[in-house]
Every structure is written in C-alpha cells, then in structure tokens.
Amino acid sequence: MQRLEVKLPKVKNTYAGYLGLQQLLSAQQLQTGSDDELLFIIIHQQHELWFKLAIHELGCAIASLMKKGAHEADCIIAFKRLSRVGAIQHILISSWDVMATLTPDEFFLFRETVGRDGASGFQSVQYRILEYKLGLKYRFLAFQLPDGKTQTVDVFDNAQDDDEKGRLRDALAAPAIYDAVISYMARALPKFGIANPRAGDYSRKYRKNTAVFKAWSYVYRNRTSAPELYQLGEKLIDLEDAFRKWRFAHLATVSRVIGGNPGTGGSSGIKYLRAAASRLFEDPIYPELWDVRSEMFSRPLQFDLAAAGYGGEAGE
Numbered sequence: 001m002q003r004l005e006v007k008l009p010k011v012k013n014t015y016a017g018y019l020g021l022q023q024l025l026s027a028q029q030l031q032t033g034s035d036d037e038l039l040f041i042i043i044h045q046q047h048e049l050w051f052k053l054a055i056h057e058l059g060c061a062i063a064s065l066m067k068k069g070a071h072e073a074d075c076i077i078a079f080k081r082l083s084r085v086g087a088i089q090h091i092l093i094s095s096w097d098v099m100a101t102l103t104p105d106e107f108f109l110f111r112e113t114v115g116r117d118g119a120s121g122f123q124s125v126q127y128r129i130l131e132y133k134l135g136l137k138y139r140f141l142a143f144q145l146p147d148g149k150t151q152t153v154d155v156f157d158n159a160q161d162d163d164e165k166g167r168l169r170d171a172l173a174a175p176a177i178y179d180a181v182i183s184y185m186a187r188a189l190p191k192f193g194i195a196n197p198r199a200g201d202y203s204r205k206y207r208k209n210t211a212v213f214k215a216w217s218y219v220y221r222n223r224t225s226a227p228e229l230y231q232l233g234e235k236l237i238d239l240e241d242a243f244r245k246w247r248f249a250h251l252a253t254v255s256r257v258i259g260g261n262p263g264t265g266g267s268s269g270i271k272y273l274r275a276a277a278s279r280l281f282e283d284p285i286y287p288e289l290w291d292v293r294s295e296m297f298s299r300p301l302q303f304d305l306a307a308a309g310y311g312g313e314a315g316e
C-alpha cells in the first residue's frame with residue numbers, strides 16, 4: 001500500500017476548520033436584496049467546485065494511461081476515475097432542475113446588477129480547462145453578437161491573474177483524456193500502427209484518424225480481445241454524451257429564464273448557445289467512437305472512409 005505525506009495543521013482539526021467552512025459559507029456575497037440571488041450564486045459555485053474535482057480526476061486518469069509501460073491495471077484505474085467524472089456530470093445536469101425554479105420575474109430583479117460589467121459563465125476559466133481535459137482544444141472562440149455579427153475572443157483574457165493564465169496555457173498544451181487513451185491503445189494494439197494525430201502539439205484541434213478508427217472498429221467487433229479498451233471507449237462516450245446533455249440543459253434553462261434576450265457576456269443568447277450545442281454533434285470530441293456506431297450498422301462496403309472524412313494517413 002502506498003504511503004502518503006501528511007500535512008497536519010497547527011490548529012485543532014475541527015469539522016468546520018478542516019473544510020474551511022468559514023471561507024466557504026461567507027463566499028456568497030449578495031449584491032441585491034433579492035431572495036433569489038443566493039440560489040443563483042450557489043448553483044454557479046457548486047459548478048465551480050465540481051469542475052475542480054472533475055479536472056483533478058481527469059488529470060489522474062490521464063496520468064495513469066500515459067504512465068511509462070501502462071498496462072491493463074492502469075487502464076482499470078483510469079476507468080474508475082472517469083466513472084467518477086461521469087457521476088459528477090450527472091449531478092451538474094440535474095442541478096439545472098434547481099436553477100430552472102428561477103423565474104424570469106425573479107431573475108429580472110437582480111440580473112442587471114450582477115451582469116452590469118459583462119459577467120457571464122462564458123468567463124469560467126475552469127469550464128475551459130475542463131473542456132481542454134476532455135479534449136476540446138482551442139484558444140480563440142467565435143461567438144455571435146445580438147446583431148448577427150461574429151466576434152472572436154481569446155479565452156486566456158478571462159484569466160484573473162498570471163497564475164490562472166498559466167493554468168489555462170498548461171491545460172491547453174497538455175494531453176487530453178483522448179490523447180491518453182490513444183497512447184494506451186497504440187501500445188495495446190500495435191498491429192494498427194497508431195500515431196496520435198495530435199502528438200507533438202496537444203494544443204491543436206483533434207483530427208480524425210484512420211488507424212484510430214480501425215482500431216476502435218476492431219475493439220467494438222471483438223470485445224473480448226481488448227475488453228479494457230472496449231470499456232474505456234464506452235466510458236468516453238458516457239462523458240461526451242453527458243457533456244452534450246449539460247450543454248442542452250443549460251440552453252433549455254437559459255431559454256426559459258431569459259427567453260430570446262442577449263447574454264450578459266455580450267452574445268446573442270440562445271441563438272449562440274443553440275449553434276454551439278448543435279456543433280457538438282457535427283464535430284464530436286471523440287469522432288472515431290461515433291463513426292464506429294455508424295459503421296456498425298452499415299454493411300461492410302457501405303461505410304465510406306473517405307466520405308466520413310478519413311484521409312490517407314498511416315495505418316490504412
């Protein structure tokens with residue numbers, strides 16, 4: 001059993017002290033007399049806390065899979081970490097039921113005050129880091145303005161300080177969970193000659209790859225030959241599916257709370273969010289895992305690799 005370093009505090013270890021409850025419970029600073037603002041703050045704060053844990057768990061899963069000589073046991077440990085991320089995502093999805101109890105007339109009373117300087121979830125640094133860990137890599141983000149024009153923002157500009165900017169930069173440059181899974185798969189199934197299309201520069205957008213697709217197709221058609229990869233593939237689908245559901249639940253809640261009004265972050269509001277949510281289907285995070293589904297139901301010659309966007313890279 002691994003021995004852990006222990007850091008004992010100088011003061012008595014009480015429940016409130018250990019959990020930092022004084023800081024935590026005094027971090028809800030209402031800016032209006034509205035009885036509904038506390039709900040708004042707490043839902044956002046719980047998101048940020050769960051984002052923090054999900055980012056940590058993804059980091060552990062990535063480290064397990066990218067460990068030198070990682071084998072089946074490391075894969076199973078990574079799987080366990082990813083299951084925890086999935087459970088967190090489900091809490092966040094169901095938290096929209098609480099947010100949706102905020103009615104437009106209630107929000108109207110404090111929205112203008114809290115959003116007066118353009119504050120919006122759009123500026124959440126941890127949300128971007130979570131996307132980076134899941135595998136959505138980009139630095140500049142185009143969004144639609146209320147007049148239909150498009151504006152591009154540098155997401156690093158949302159960092160509060162250099163430390164936060166550094167965390168964004170590191171997460172963008174580091175391997176995401178899909179990179180780690182591909183690196184494990186390349187070793188577990190050498191016959192496919194897999195080379196991660198993003199290796200060398202993990203900050204790039206992932207492009208689908210023929211060798212990776214063929215390896216997943218093999219795993220799904222022969223699930224007893226690499227059961228740990230089969231499980232991992234389905235776990236990644238769970239994560240991406242939950243990520244989409246969170247985005248759609250956000251969109252649905254925004255629609256019922258502010259209707260067709262622009263966002264406090266400057267976008268066109270639901271128009272922008274709807275376009276962003278449907279892009280998640282057009283351009284998936286783990287494209288080969290979705291293409292395997294299309295291929296599974298077409299007779300062998302009907303799945304056209306070229307038409308599905310696969311080029312002539314190695315592994316064909």
Ligand code: HEM
Nearest residue numbers: 043044047120121122127254257263264265266267269276
């Ligand atoms: C009544 C509650 C909410 C409303 C009306 C709302 C509204 C919006 C709108 C209109 C946008 C588009 C950007 C803008 O112009 O501001 C946005 C983006 C965003 N919101 Fe919310 N939101 C709500 C709750 C939340 C909560 C609880 C979170 C959790 C952290 C959140 C996270 C985000 C994120 C991460 C984005 C950026 C999405 C992207 O990159 O496309 N929102 N929100």
